[in-house]
Amino acid sequence: MGEVLEDRAAAPAGAGTPGPGGGREAERVIEARGVAMRFGTRTLFHDVSFGVSRGEVFVILGGSGCGKSTLLKIMIGLYEPTAGEVTILGGDLATAGGEVRRNLLRRLGVMWQSGALFGSMTLLENVMLPLEAHTDLPREAREAVARVKLGLVGLGDAESRLPAEISGGMAKRAGIARAMALDPPILFLDEPSAGLDPVTSAGLDQLIKDLARDLGTTFVVVTHELQSILAIGDRCIMLDKEAQGMIAEGDPRHLRDEPPNDTVRRFFRREVA
């Protein structure tokens, strides 16, 4: 998945102040309307609608198998929904083709659960890959950009290491650095805390918050880790397997304190216990 250089210029005329909590209405970078997904005869979810504002950390939460990763894949154009539509940075990946689709995809950064680094390449070379694929920058410039990205995620001293020589937390950070190589306005993270110990996971949460604040990057994070949800989420939606859809939307701390239904209450209580 791509990632690309310019983005802030993509704001439509009249867009509001970026980031949550601004005085004016924040610009919506993702709009999902009535999205449904079915696999065979099984409906995973239906009627899912939400918006993501520029600069916010938006969390998709819910129990195992409720369709979080599937929704993420719909947002980045890997799956076409069975009903409804998703507009991302003003385009619709389900209908966009050719150059329009490629340009759109290049402006989305994705880090998969595994980190998906190439084992035979150093961290620097891994982060340089998107730059090789999508820019004409000479090698020295690609190295310089990749170094900046590794520095941003706290891996400035580890550029020569191979993925096998680093910890799980470092691999996640390197995956984020690579996803950021082309300065995407939106970064998608699939279960970033999976497999990490609580301390490392908290460090990764802090990194996500810092990047959102310092770079204005919008994050869409799929997770069921309660501590992460509460630490990073400006807003969230909760999917539910039995309800086959969305059962809550809002500030995660608010949902924890005033759950709108029993399923949300149980989700937060169970995870805390």
Ligand SMILES: Nc1ncnc2c1ncn2[C@@H]1O[C@H](COP(=O)(O)OP(=O)(O)OP(=O)(O)O)[C@@H](O)[C@H]1O
């Ligand atoms: N391409 C596919 N074809 C058929 N079924 C699929 C496909 N992709 C996902 N599913 C099914 O949809 C359900 C939801 O999967 P998904 O990975 O979206 O859930 P999730 O909420 O991210 O779960 P987890 O937290 O366990 O990763 C699962 O039962 C999965 O088997």
